[in-house]
Amino acid sequence: MxxxxxxxxxxxxxxxxxxxxxxxxxxxxxxxxxxxxxxxxxxxxxxxxxxxxxxxxxxxxxxxxxxxxxxxxxxxxxxxxxxxxxxxxxxxxxxxxxxxxxxxxxxxxxxxxxxxxxxxxxxxxxxxxxATPAPVRGDDKAPIAERVARLTPQQMRVLGMIRQGKLNKQIAYELQVGDSTVKAHVSEILRKLEVISRTQIVIETAYLDFDQTSGF
Structure with missing residues (x-):
């Protein structure tokens, strides 16, 4: 083992x-x-x-x-x-x-x-x-979790930086890739998450942030 x-x-x-x-x-x-x-x-x-x-x-x-x-x-x-x-x-x-x-x-x-x-x-x-029932959440929550799971590891890193409010140039610098590569990742993230803007990415994935949850 x-x-x-x-x-x-x-x-x-x-x-x-x-x-x-x-x-x-x-x-x-x-x-x-x-x-x-x-x-x-x-x-x-x-x-x-x-x-x-x-x-x-x-x-x-x-x-x-x-x-x-x-x-x-x-x-x-x-x-x-x-x-x-x-x-x-x-x-x-x-x-x-x-x-x-x-x-x-x-x-x-x-x-x-x-x-x-x-x-x-x-x-x-x-x-x-x-045995404790989980709180019922809106129908719009479960699908986004499934969509996030479609992202590649690199797209997950880009998603995390988008949620931190970083611009494409900042993301490119941190990942040591070109601006065009970051743009391609962002486009793929938008497509896979089925959203139309960076702002919507942040809103749709906001419930994944449990930093304020006691004991988390």
Whole structure:
């Protein structure tokens, strides 16, 4: 069993690694403190069986980290380990391709069961939280999550910068590409998200930003 732990808090990574090592003594553990490092490890270790990912990390908004890893490494299931306990967020994580969701406060037995079930091909949510109905949102929300999942990793990076209000020249500088390349990415993002302007991109994807959610 080869697992990748992705969290920018060293103490939590250490605690999580210790819990996993006790439950699965033969497990091979890799650790990353961010999405870029996680992608590098997954690139170098294609045999990794499962990624355990925190949603709330520096430089990551909403589900950007999850969708980035899913787009680049669709074979590797992702188990979210987060401080969130809101059914709304958990449901959205599953819509974005997560194979399971466990709050950071769960006991070792629940974490062990989550890992085992996800590795076995099942979806996992804690029974007490899975039984809680998620708030009903408008019909315009679910489709945008599915459309965002169509974006390539580079388009996801451009989308993140658009949401930060950056201009094409600023995006081109940060990505070290030409203006024409950025324009092409923006056009593709508009097409895939089925919107007509950068402003509409920001409005349509605003609900993906859970930075203000307690514990996220």
């Amino acid at each position: 080869r697992l990748l732990l992705v969290d920018d808090h060293p103490l939590f990574r250490e605690a999580l690694a210790s819990a996993i090592a006790l439950a699965f003594p033969k497990a091979e553990l890799h650790e990353a403190d961010g999405i870029r490092a996680a992608c590098e490890i997954l690139e170098q270790n294609p045999a990794i069986d499962l990624t355990l990912l925190d949603l709330s990390m520096q430089g990551v908004t909403g589900f950007e980290g999850l969708t980035t890893i899913r787009a680049r490494f669709p074979r590797v299931p992702i188990l979210i380990v987060s401080g969130v306990t809101e059914p709304r967020v958990m449901q959205e994580a599953l819509r974005h391709g997560a194979a399971g969701f466990v709050p950071k406060a769960v006991d070792k037995a629940t974490l062990t069961r989550a890992i085992s079930e996800v590795l076995g091909g099942a979806l996992f949510m804690p029974p007490d939280l899975a």
